[in-house]
Amino acid sequence: MSEAQRKRLETETMAMQKMQKEYQTLVINRQQLDSQLQENELVDKEFKLMKDDARVYKLTGPVLLPQDKTEAATNVEKRLEFIRSEIKRVDGRIETLAKEQEKKSVEIFKLQMDIQGISKQ
Amino acid sequence: MATANPKTQTISLEDMPLPQLHKLKAQFEEEIGELTTAFTQMKQAQATFRECKSCVESMTADNMDKTIMVPLTNSLYVPGKLSNIDSVVVDAGTGYYIEKSVGDAAQYYDAKAEFVQGNAKKIQETIEQKQTSFRGLLEIIQFKMTQQQRQQQQQQAASK
Numbered sequence: 001m002s003e004a005q006r007k008r009l010e011t012e013t014m015a016m017q018k019m020q021k022e023y024q025t026l027v028i029n030r031q032q033l034d035s036q037l038q039e040n041e042l043v044d045k046e047f048k049l050m051k052d053d054a055r056v057y058k059l060t061g062p063v064l065l066p067q068d069k070t071e072a073a074t075n076v077e078k079r080l081e082f083i084r085s086e087i088k089r090v091d092g093r094i095e096t097l098a099k100e101q102e103k104k105s106v107e108i109f110k111l112q113m114d115i116q117g118i119s120k121q
Numbered sequence: 122m123a124t125a126n127p128k129t130q131t132i133s134l135e136d137m138p139l140p141q142l143h144k145l146k147a148q149f150e151e152e153i154g155e156l157t158t159a160f161t162q163m164k165q166a167q168a169t170f171r172e173c174k175s176c177v178e179s180m181t182a183d184n185m186d187k188t189i190m191v192p193l194t195n196s197l198y199v200p201g202k203l204s205n206i207d208s209v210v211v212d213a214g215t216g217y218y219i220e221k222s223v224g225d226a227a228q229y230y231d232a233k234a235e236f237v238q239g240n241a242k243k244i245q246e247t248i249e250q251k252q253t254s255f256r257g258l259l260e261i262i263q264f265k266m267t268q269q270q271r272q273q274q275q276q277q278a279a280s281k
Contacts, residue, residue, distance in 0.1 A: 039214045046213040051225075057210060057218040064210065064218055072217060079215075 002118065009111050016104045023097050030090045037083045040076055047073045134261050139269070142262050149255045156248045163241035167234050174230035180206045180223050 047069075050056075056072045057064035134142070185206050190198040209226045210218045221229060 043214045043217055046219060050219055055220040059216040059218060067217070076215070076217070
């Protein structure tokens with residue numbers, strides 16, 4: 001096994017590990033976004049079902065502050081929009097990263113094969 | 122995803138080497154564990170909603186003006202008087218609270234409990250599915266292991 005090949009395998013493996021780590025954080029991120037989306041969707045639904053004379057409060061620290069109803073509703077809608085676009089972004093990144101990972105693992109496999117081939121000779 | 126075509130799945134499982142099967146087994150165990158936790162959480166949430174509903178239902182005319190103990194913290198209470206039995210403020214999530222009539226609030230909690238119940242049911246179904254595939258996987262592992270043992274014995278017998 002040549003020194004250069006071993007070095008290359010090492011750097012490639014490191015790059016692969018880094019990718020896997022990023023992938024994992026992205027997946028966790030995606031899950032968080034999903035639960036946020038669900039919670040906000042429920043709030044949005046509640047706002048739509050709400051009676052016209054109902055009062056809305058927002059929890060700020062330990063106190064409930066009265067809120068303007070339409071303002072609160074648009075606020076939640078904006079948040080939903082933001083979360084949806086974030087999900088799209090993260091999904092895209094996950095997809096490209098998965099493809100890169102696949103490529104990398106093939107590369108590493110080839111490299112390992114090469115090294116083994118040489119060491120057997 | 123585990124929802125792939127079951128036929129291709131079983132074939133690929135039988136062709137897999139043992140270490141990979143063991144890895145798969147660990148993965149299954151983890152997934153089932155996670156789902157079970159989620160299921161308990163759903164059940165807990167459901168219990169909370171039911172409790173909220175029974176609290177709302179105790180806001181009757183009979184209890185008007187009665188003295189109650191209001192919790193300021195988990196361990197500190199101050200006496201108070203029930204002065205309004207018509208409306209309550211309900212947590213809608215993400216920090217927003219909505220004022221509702223007592224009847225609406227009870228309905229709200231019923232809907233919530235039902236929603237959570239539906240989720241719990243879905244989770245339970247998934248758990249059952251996973252457990253069935255898990256048992257199948259265990260069988261294959263067992264089969265492979267006995268097969269391997271037999272091969273080893275044969276090899277030993279042949280080398281003697």
